[in-house]
Amino acid sequence: MTLIHARGLVKRFEGFTAVDGIDVDVERGEAFGFLGPNGAGKSSTMRMIGCVSPPTGGVLRILDMDPLRDGPKIRARLGVCPQLDNLDLELTVRENLTTYARFFGIPRKVARRRADELLDFVQLTERADSKVEPLSGGMKRRLTIARALVNEPEIVLLDEPTTGLDPQARHLVWERLFRLKQQGVTLVLTTHYMDEAEQLCDRLVVMDGGKIVAEGSPRALIDEYSTREVVELRFNVESQDVFADKLAGVGERLEVLPDRILLYVADGDDAVAEVQRRALSPASVLVRRSSLEDVFLHLTGRTLVD
Amino acid sequence: MVTLVLPRLVSFEGAGRRSASVVERNAASLRTAYWLVLISGFLEPVLYLFSIGVGVGALVGDLTLPDGRIIGYAAFVAPAMLASSAMTGALSETTFNFFGKMKFMKLYDGMLATPVRPIEIALGELAWAMIRGNLYAAAFLVVMVLMDLTTPSRALAAFAAAVLVGFAFGGAGMALSTYMRSWQDFDLIASAQFALFLFSGTFVPAQAYPSILRWLVEATPLYRSVDLIRAISIGGVGWVQAVDVVYLLAVFGIGLTIAGRRMEKLLCK
Numbered sequence: 001m002t003l004i005h006a007r008g009l010v011k012r013f014e015g016f017t018a019v020d021g022i023d024v025d026v027e028r029g030e031a032f033g034f035l036g037p038n039g040a041g042k043s044s045t046m047r048m049i050g051c052v053s054p055p056t057g058g059v060l061r062i063l064d065m066d067p068l069r070d071g072p073k074i075r076a077r078l079g080v081c082p083q084l085d086n087l088d089l090e091l092t093v094r095e096n097l098t099t100y101a102r103f104f105g106i107p108r109k110v111a112r113r114r115a116d117e118l119l120d121f122v123q124l125t126e127r128a129d130s131k132v133e134p135l136s137g138g139m140k141r142r143l144t145i146a147r148a149l150v151n152e153p154e155i156v157l158l159d160e161p162t163t164g165l166d167p168q169a170r171h172l173v174w175e176r177l178f179r180l181k182q183q184g185v186t187l188v189l190t191t192h193y194m195d196e197a198e199q200l201c202d203r204l205v206v207m208d209g210g211k212i213v214a215e216g217s218p219r220a221l222i223d224e225y226s227t228r229e230v231v232e233l234r235f236n237v238e239s240q241d242v243f244a245d246k247l248a249g250v251g252e253r254l255e256v257l258p259d260r261i262l263l264y265v266a267d268g269d270d271a272v273a274e275v276q277r278r279a280l281s282p283a284s285v286l287v288r289r290s291s292l293e294d295v296f297l298h299l300t301g302r303t304l305v306d
Numbered sequence: 307m308v309t310l311v312l313p314r315l316v317s318f319e320g321a322g323r324r325s326a327s328v329v330e331r332n333a334a335s336l337r338t339a340y341w342l343v344l345i346s347g348f349l350e351p352v353l354y355l356f357s358i359g360v361g362v363g364a365l366v367g368d369l370t371l372p373d374g375r376i377i378g379y380a381a382f383v384a385p386a387m388l389a390s391s392a393m394t395g396a397l398s399e400t401t402f403n404f405f406g407k408m409k410f411m412k413l414y415d416g417m418l419a420t421p422v423r424p425i426e427i428a429l430g431e432l433a434w435a436m437i438r439g440n441l442y443a444a445a446f447l448v449v450m451v452l453m454d455l456t457t458p459s460r461a462l463a464a465f466a467a468a469v470l471v472g473f474a475f476g477g478a479g480m481a482l483s484t485y486m487r488s489w490q491d492f493d494l495i496a497s498a499q500f501a502l503f504l505f506s507g508t509f510v511p512a513q514a515y516p517s518i519l520r521w522l523v524e525a526t527p528l529y530r531s532v533d534l535i536r537a538i539s540i541g542g543v544g545w546v547q548a549v550d551v552v553y554l555l556a557v558f559g560i561g562l563t564i565a566g567r568r569m570e571k572l573l574c575k
């Protein structure tokens with residue numbers, strides 16, 4: 001069953017187009033990712049799906065309902081974890097969950113029970129009666145995720161769920177999200193972390209400038225837009241450029257960065273052998289598997305966008 | 307104006323329940339520091355009553371009303387203090403606190419991700435402001451009865467009037483807050499509030515002003531509130547008070563409608 005259905009979805013603000021005609025279908029039980037640099041239109045898309053931002057154009061159906069007409073009904077079945085934590089700083093950790101549950105009309109008794117279960121789920125039971133303010137970034141994020149689950153949603157929307165977290169906190173969040181996925185909850189997330197997308201997403205779209213530039217499973221995208229392996233060469237010279245010509249023809253594609261040269265190749269060892277045959281002696285050689293990051297940078301470019 | 311708002315609300319099942327959940331959130335946030343604010347809100351009009359009503363009143367002596375009746379100055383000032391404290395209570399919750407929750411705490415962004423709608427948040431916040439404002443009013447009326455400035459039955463009627471005053475200023479305050487850009491803008495509201503407090507027939511009858519100024523004063527919402535509550539508390543309710551009621555109902559209806567629409571515009575971009 002298609003839970004989210006968008007055709008030619010557009011979001012325009014005064015003077016600029018944030019989302020420029022995208023087509024998206026998310027099926028039940030799927031973990032779906034929006035991948036893209038800052039300003040690609042991911043958050044605007046998420047807000048439209050979350051029924052808090054009316055689309056400017058196109059078709060959008062959530063849970064087979066119209067967001068404009070059935071906003072409250074749809075939102076009753078969504079869980080939203082926004083990019084910036086908007087927890088209630090005047091309440092305790094537990095109260096944040098119980099009061100939020102009340103917005104969904106969940107009876108107090110059920111709310112208290114569910115709050116306890118969720119605090120356990122995100123490992124915050126010990127901080128239940130603490131205020132929100134002194135919590136660490138990772139704890140706040142986990143609490144926001146717990147809050148998004150308080151109504152037992154069918155779809156959970158996560159806007160950059162691990163941005164700004166340290167590695168431990170990040171892995172804990174991933175692990176919890178993975179467990180949700182196993183329970184059959186549909187996850188829709190945005191991220192600019194490639195490893196996050198590879199870890200969590202069954203399927204993803206890469207967005208750039210409000211448009212979808214690629215779509216598929218992480219593996220399929222790597223196969224399509226990158227090579228199987230990448231060789232990173234570092235030469236002890238001011239400019240890596242001079243070696244670019246000498247490396248021509250090694251691998252399918254070559255990219256010169258200020259500090260290293262990337263060779264996109266099918267077989268890394270073969271390529272390294274070829275480099276040595278050409279009597280080039282890089283200071284360091286690294287052969288690695290191609291990642292979604294290579295796809296991402298290939299598709300959206302290396303220029304910094306803000 | 308009220309009828310403009312209400313049909314849309316009752317047409318959606320559960321709107322009242324969702325507004326109540328917003329009130330519940332505020333009740334949960336009530337902490338020790340908050341109680342201080344509540345107590346100060348009650349003390350302020352009482353202090354004014356004692357210092358000006360009783361203190362200055364001793365110098366002023368008795369007052370002759372336009373209809374010829376003679377009353378003590380404290381009895382004249384007390385209803386005005388009640389009206390202005392209903393205004394202050396409603397405004398402090400719907401301007402400062404409301405703005406802070408909307409712009410800085412991002413509280414409503416979280417709420418809007420749930421079935422709660424902007425107009426329901428506005429209603430819930432207003433209801434909360436009313437609960438707070440009415441506590442002040444009730445306590446103040448008890449003081450008035452104890453000081454023999456009004457009778458218990460009149461105090462009950464005056465309480466209902468104070469509730470209406472609270473709703474009117476709450477609605478207006480919330481609508482104004484949606485136009486505020488920063489905290490500095492609130493200085494304007496504070497100044498306007500203070501001007502109203504001084505010149506709304508609170509300390510002197512409006513008849514004391516030159517006719518143009520008097521006309522201006524009589525058009526302000528606090529004057530209409532003072533007029534209504536004073537007529538109830540010292541007796542002499544007539545058609546003018548019906549105008550007061552209609553005026554305050556209109557302010558409430560327009561304010562709430564604007565607030566709901568503006569919140570939708572600001573938060574559901």
